[in-house]
Amino acid sequence: MIANKMQSLVANSSAIRAMFEEGKKMAAVVGAENVFDFSLGNPSAEPPAAVKEAILNILSEEPVNLVHGYMNNSGYEDVRKKIAESIQSEFGAAITEDNLIMTVGAAGGLNVIFKTILNPGDEVLTFAPYFAEYRNYCENFNASLTVVPADLNSFQPNLQACEQYITAKTKAVMINTPNNPTGVVYQEAVLRELAQLLLAKEKEFGTDIYLISDEPYRKLAYDGVKIPYVLEMYHNTFVGYSYSKALSLAGERIGYIVANSQMVDFKATMDALNVANRILGFVNAPSLFQRVIGRCLTAEVDVNIYKKNRDLLYQHLIECGFSCIKPEGAFYLFPKAPIADDKAFCNAAKKYNLLLVPGSAFGCPGYFRIAYCTDFDRIQRSLASFSKLAEEFNLSN
Amino acid sequence: MIANKMQSLVANSSAIRAMFEEGKKMAAVVGAENVFDFSLGNPSAEPPAAVKEAILNILSEEPVNLVHGYMNNSGYEDVRKKIAESIQSEFGAAITEDNLIMTVGAAGGLNVIFKTILNPGDEVLTFAPYFAEYRNYCENFNASLTVVPADLNSFQPNLQACEQYITAKTKAVMINTPNNPTGVVYQEAVLRELAQLLLAKEKEFGTDIYLISDEPYRKLAYDGVKIPYVLEMYHNTFVGYSYSKALSLAGERIGYIVANSQMVDFKATMDALNVANRILGFVNAPSLFQRVIGRCLTAEVDVNIYKKNRDLLYQHLIECGFSCIKPEGAFYLFPKAPIADDKAFCNAAKKYNLLLVPGSAFGCPGYFRIAYCTDFDRIQRSLASFSKLAEEFNLSN
Numbered sequence: 104m105i106a107n108k109m110q111s112l113v114a115n116s117s118a119i120r121a122m123f124e125e126g127k128k129m130a131a132v133v134g135a136e137n138v139f140d141f142s143l144g145n146p147s148a149e150p151p152a153a154v155k156e157a158i159l160n161i162l163s164e165e166p167v168n169l170v171h172g173y174m175n176n177s178g179y180e181d182v183r184k185k186i187a188e189s190i191q192s193e194f195g196a197a198i199t200e201d202n203l204i205m206t207v208g209a210a211g212g213l214n215v216i217f218k219t220i221l222n223p224g225d226e227v228l229t230f231a232p233y234f235a236e237y238r239n240y241c242e243n244f245n246a247s248l249t250v251v252p253a254d255l256n257s258f259q260p261n262l263q264a265c266e267q268y269i270t271a272k273t274k275a276v277m278i279n280t281p282n283n284p285t286g287v288v289y290q291e292a293v294l295r296e297l298a299q300l301l302l303a304k305e306k307e308f309g310t311d312i313y314l315i316s317d318e319p320y321r322k323l324a325y326d327g328v329k330i331p332y333v334l335e336m337y338h339n340t341f342v343g344y345s346y347s348k349a350l351s352l353a354g355e356r357i358g359y360i361v362a363n364s365q366m367v368d369f370k371a372t373m374d375a376l377n378v379a380n381r382i383l384g385f386v387n388a389p390s391l392f393q394r395v396i397g398r399c400l401t402a403e404v405d406v407n408i409y410k411k412n413r414d415l416l417y418q419h420l421i422e423c424g425f426s427c428i429k430p431e432g433a434f435y436l437f438p439k440a441p442i443a444d445d446k447a448f449c450n451a452a453k454k455y456n457l458l459l460v461p462g463s464a465f466g467c468p469g470y471f472r473i474a475y476c477t478d479f480d481r482i483q484r485s486l487a488s489f490s491k492l493a494e495e496f497n498l499s500n
Numbered sequence: 501m502i503a504n505k506m507q508s509l510v511a512n513s514s515a516i517r518a519m520f521e522e523g524k525k526m527a528a529v530v531g532a533e534n535v536f537d538f539s540l541g542n543p544s545a546e547p548p549a550a551v552k553e554a555i556l557n558i559l560s561e562e563p564v565n566l567v568h569g570y571m572n573n574s575g576y577e578d579v580r581k582k583i584a585e586s587i588q589s590e591f592g593a594a595i596t597e598d599n600l601i602m603t604v605g606a607a608g609g610l611n612v613i614f615k616t617i618l619n620p621g622d623e624v625l626t627f628a629p630y631f632a633e634y635r636n637y638c639e640n641f642n643a644s645l646t647v648v649p650a651d652l653n654s655f656q657p658n659l660q661a662c663e664q665y666i667t668a669k670t671k672a673v674m675i676n677t678p679n680n681p682t683g684v685v686y687q688e689a690v691l692r693e694l695a696q697l698l699l700a701k702e703k704e705f706g707t708d709i710y711l712i713s714d715e716p717y718r719k720l721a722y723d724g725v726k727i728p729y730v731l732e733m734y735h736n737t738f739v740g741y742s743y744s745k746a747l748s749l750a751g752e753r754i755g756y757i758v759a760n761s762q763m764v765d766f767k768a769t770m771d772a773l774n775v776a777n778r779i780l781g782f783v784n785a786p787s788l789f790q791r792v793i794g795r796c797l798t799a800e801v802d803v804n805i806y807k808k809n810r811d812l813l814y815q816h817l818i819e820c821g822f823s824c825i826k827p828e829g830a831f832y833l834f835p836k837a838p839i840a841d842d843k844a845f846c847n848a849a850k851k852y853n854l855l856l857v858p859g860s861a862f863g864c865p866g867y868f869r870i871a872y873c874t875d876f877d878r879i880q881r882s883l884a885s886f887s888k889l890a891e892e893f894n895l896s897n
Contacts, residue, residue, distance in 0.1 A: 104708050104765060105772040106619050106641075113768060116775045145570045154568075155559055162552055171551075173542045173750045207604060207753070207782060214781035218640075222503050239779035243615075244503075245642070311501050353570045354787025356604070356753075368501060371510060375502040378513045382636035384611035385604060389786040390751025 112239070126458055133456055139485035140458040141473040144283065144434065146351040148409065148476075153402035154350060157395045171390055176381040177373075178205025178359070178388055182397035186359060189400045194332040202364060204376050205388035205396075208356040209319045209345035211380075213240050216341050216360060217275075218379035219372060220313055221246040225274035227315075230260045232437065232467035234283045234317070246274065250466045258287040258428055258437070262296055269304045275313040276301060280330065281320040284465045284472040285437040286413075286430020288324060291331035298337035305339075311367050314340045319358070320433035322349035322403055325410045328431040338365040346396060348434075351404050357392040409434045412475040412482050419486045424498030434476040437462065441496035445471055451495065455488035509636070523855055530853055536882035537855040538870040541680065541831065543748040545806065545873075550799035551747060554792045567788055573778040574770075575602025575756070575785055579794035583756060586797045591729040599761060601773050602785035602793075605753040606716045606742035608777075610637050613738050613757060615776035616769060617710055618643040622671035624712075627657045629834065629864035631680045631714070643671065647863045655682040655825055655834070656690045659697060666701045672710040673698060677727065678717040681862045681869040682834040683810075683827020685721060688728035695734035702736075708764050711737045716755070717830040719746035719800055722807045725828040735762040743793060745831075748801050754789040806831045809872040809879050816883045821895030831873040834859065838893035842868055848892065852885035 105113070122142065130138045161170055177183065183200035190196050206212035221227070223245035229237055231253040238248040251268050254261040260278060269276075276297070280289035301312050316333045321344065324330055334342050345358030366372055380387065387393075413430065420427055420438055427438035440448040445461040445468050452459050452471075462470030475482060502510065519539065527535045558567055574580065580597035587593050603609035618624070620642035626634055628650040635645040648665050651658040657675060666673075673694070677686035698709050713730045718741065721727055731739050742755035763769055777784065784790075810827065817824055817835055824835035837845040842858040842865050849856050849868075859867030872879060 105616055105769055108619075109616055109772045109775065112775050112779065113771045116771065116778075143570075147565070149564050150568055155564070158555065158559065162555065167546050167552075168544070168748065171547055171749045171751050173540075210781040210783050212781075219502055219506055222505075236779065240781065243780065351565065352568045354568050354784060356783060356786050372502055374510045374513065375506045378506065378509050381513075382509065382633065383640065383780070384607040384609075384637065385782070386607050386753060387751060389753050389789070391788070392786070 108242070122458065125453070129453070129456055136481070137484070138456050138458070139481065139488055141475065141477070142458045142460050144474045144476060146348055146353055146404070146476055147478065148351050148404040150351040151399070151402040151404060153399045154352070154395060157398035158391070160398065161391065161394050165394065170394060174387060174390065175377070176387050177377045178203070179390075179393050179397070182393045183359075185397050185400060190361065194334070196332065196334050197364065198361060201373060203359050203361050204373070204380060205393050206343075206358050206360055206380065207385045207388055208347055208358045209317055209343045210236065210240075211356065211385050211388070212343040212345070212358050212360045213237075213315070213317060214243060214383060215376055215379045215385070216315060216343065217241065217244050217246070218383055219375040221274055224272065226270065226272045227275045227277055228265065228268055228273055229277040229279075230265070232258070232282070232284050232462060232465035232470070234279060235464055235466075237277060253467050258282065258285040259289060259293050260297055262293065262300060265297070266300060269300075269312070271308040271310055273304070273310070273312055275315050277315045277317060278333070279317040281324060281430070281432025283320065283433055284435045284460070284462070285428065286433045286435045287428060288328055288330055288431045294331055294333050295336055301337055311339055316340065316342045318342055319345040319348050323406055323409060323434060324432040325406065325413065326431060330432065334361060334363055338363055339367060349404065350399060350402060352392065355389060355392045357388055357396060359388075408479075409476065411479055412477070415479070416473065416475050416482055419489060423490055423493035425493065434474060436473040436475060437470050438473070440469055440471050441498055443469055445469055448496075452492050455491050457485065457488050457492060505639070519855065522850070526850070526853055533878070534881070535853050535855070536878065536885055538872065538874065539855045539857050541871045541873060543745055543750055543801070543873055544875065545748050545801040547748040548796070548799040548801060550796045551749070551792060554795035555788070557795065558788065558791050562791065567791060569787065571784060571787065572774070573784050574600070574774045576787075576790050576794070579790045580756075582794050582797060587758065591731070593729065593731050594761065595731075595758060598770060600756055600758050601770070601777060602790050603740075603755050603757055603777065604782045604785055605744055605755045606714055606740045607633065607637075608753065608782050608785070609740040609742070609755050609757045610634075610712070610714060611640060611780060612773055612776045612782070613712060613740065614638065614641050614643070615780055616772040618671055621669065623667065623669045624672045624674055625662065625665055625670055626674040626676075627662070629655070629679070629681050629859060629862035629867070631676055632861055632863075634674060650864050655679065655684040656686060657694055659690065659693055662694070663697060666697075666709070668705040668707055670701070670707070670709055672712050674712045674714060675730070676714040678721060678827070678829025680717065680830055681832045681857070681859070682825065683830045683832045684825060685725055685727055685828045691728050691730050692733055698734055698736075708736055713737065713739045715739055716742040716745050720803055720806060720831060721829040722803065722810065723828060727829065731758060731760055735760055736764060746801065747796060747799060749789065752786060752789045754785055754793060756785075805876075806873065808876055809874070812876070813870065813872050813879055816886060820887055820890035822890065831871060833870040833872060834867050835870070837866055837868050838895055840866055842866055845893075849889050852888050854882065854885050854889060
């Protein structure tokens with residue numbers, strides 16, 4: 104018998120699998136090239152050439168047991184030093200390798216942070232819409248996720264509501280910018296106000312409240328938009344980063360956590376992150392890809408690939424009469440569904456071979472997510488389907 | 501403030517770090533080549549040449565986004581199929597890719613199994629001496645580890661004692677063969693008797709009891725010894741495997757779990773393992789190394805490297821008057837300490853630049869562990885130190 108907690112999780116995952124199976128059936132009928140699967144956030148841009156080059160150079164230049172063997176659970180010191188220096192030079196943040204630990208992607212990193220700080224019964228706050236896995240990550244440690252309702256006008260963090268939601272039990276506030284599912288970049292002024300709010304609430308309740316910024320989409324920003332770096336806006340801040348999207352290495356599970364030196368109990372916290380990385384079973388971030396990162400600090404995927412997709416699809420949705428905030432980052436669009444029931448709407452979309460994800464999966468019903476990390480020509484071919492979908496729901500342009 | 505549970509874990513880890521620092525100080529005084537650090541199980545044999553070859557071939561032959569992108573959380577189907585076929589042909593086990601999920605090493609795999617089966621308050625049994633991380637893995641899920649006392653004559657699982665320890669709360673029994681820290685290979689007759697005992701206890705208590713076999717050292721066996729395959733000896737069995745030692749890829753975090761098809765709720769369990777792999781933050785086993793494994797199924801490290809180390813060191817210890825079971829696998833020796841206080845003994849050993857781990861760290865006080873995964877010539881140079889240590893404690897040959 105599987106554990107009680109797992110029963111509902113398995114049921115839920117079967118629903119996702121059912122959708123996947125439906126896509127396969129669809130492909131059998133209309134051909135794979137005519138299924139417009141916008142449901143998954145799997146990077147479509149290729150990793151930069153520097154990645155392959157780095158692997159080849161490492162294999163020919165570095166000692167094989169160093170490359171594939173155990174190292175400190177926090178990761179190779181030389182790699183952490185290089186990353187710390189690049190963060191210093193890009194954001195002026197006062198950090199060294201001692202502020203950093205390498206993690207099994209951002210998902211691994213968030214679990215390591217939660218293991219380190221959460222006691223059973225603690226609350227973590229996040230802002231709708233949000234990445235649904237956050238709830239599972241909190242519940243791994245018998246803590247709960249509380250969702251602050253969305254600011255539907257901007258999808259910026261709803262600070263007014265947030266103030267009401269912070270209690271003495273609030274151990275952390277999580278943000279995700281550029282955001283999944285909206286693609287919105289949180290503004291510096293809003294983040295600074297959030298920092299002030301957290302400081303005030305720490306004082307009010309006599310507690311420590313952590314700010315955790317999950318930033319796997321940091322490198323995917325368009326139109327020259329600058330993504331504010333929150334690390335030094337607030338003392339008790341962790342930033343979780345991943346190379347999954349930045350270098351299109353989602354399967355390799357490579358990322359890091361960086362912590363603000365001014366954090367309460369900084370040294371003990373870094374030690375605890377190191378131990379948590381070990382005892383959760385990660386042990387260390389994959390070794391070869393740590394070394395690859397050390398050689399690819401200035402490499403980036405070609406974000407124009409995603410920008411082209413966004414521009415085409417956004418423009419078309421607006422022309423069809425959909426209402427949508429133009430996203431400045433990530434590879435998602437989050438338009439308003441023309442009916443309140445977002446699940447019914449996404450079901451209707453299947454008629455046109457469109458696979459979309461209901462906003463309720465992100466704590467924001469009445470909307471839907473389009474993951475546009477797919478081929479440009481598939482997006483072109485999908486436009487007619489979006490037009491028909493708009494017609495069905497009497498949207499006018 | 502870090503979480504309550506983490507406080508003692510950090511203190512404990514600081515003790516390990518202190519030992520590491522001591523080794524560094526020692527090296528500064530006597531020279532790194534004269535520090536005999538037998539404390540860590542980091543493979544010293546090089547990965548077989550097939551690993552590098554596989555990486556190069558994958559990078560030149562396979563689509564780059566397939567190699568580095570997300571796949572099913574259980575791992576690439578083609579890789580799982582190949583591994584399943586190799587298990588079938590080696591052990592005659594009736595399994596397919598549906599019995600397998602790829603994991604972030606064996607440590608990741610064990611946590612995925614525990615997440616899948618453990619409810620808070622459950623008990624997991626293991627046999628002393630045992631790998632200390634098992635306790636942390638259980639406690640990750642609010643379950644507890646109960647340790648069955650060692651059979652000091654053989655270091656085989658102590659089944660007589662085990663029978664007394666199994667209760668209605670026992671959810672799993674864990675074994676580790678070849679064993680860390682003893683190097684002992686559990687015998688087929690003993691394992692079959694254990695299977696019978698578990699069947700009887702399932703009946704007696706009306707419960708499901710899982711057998712979990714942790715086998716990272718399976719490929720490290722000497723003198724032609726065959727390591728029994730427990731998967732089909734008992735219905736509710738999981739085997740956790742890792743390529744950390746088999747291919748000297750400890751840092752790459754690559755392994756798998758295989759489950760017996762006759763297991764209760766087999767399909768739901770496999771689904772739950774898939775979900776657990778995702779929500780614990782592993783997401784999937786590192787993608788490139790999954791593909792490497794698919795091409796390296798017959799590759800193995802040169803176990804003669806370890807055998808030579810074992811033979812030299814074992815022979816010398818016996819000649820010095822130490823008492824030790826000759827290990828048939830892994831890369832550890834677990835001799836009896838000449839005094840009851842194994843910690844005091846390991847402290848005394850430092851005088852001779854020997855870094856050893858007290859048996860109490862493995863639930864077996866009065867013994868000590870030597871990890872002989874190091875250079876042969878370092879072992880040669882260490883022999884004089886072991887002689888002096890034996891003299892100090894009046895051991896005679």
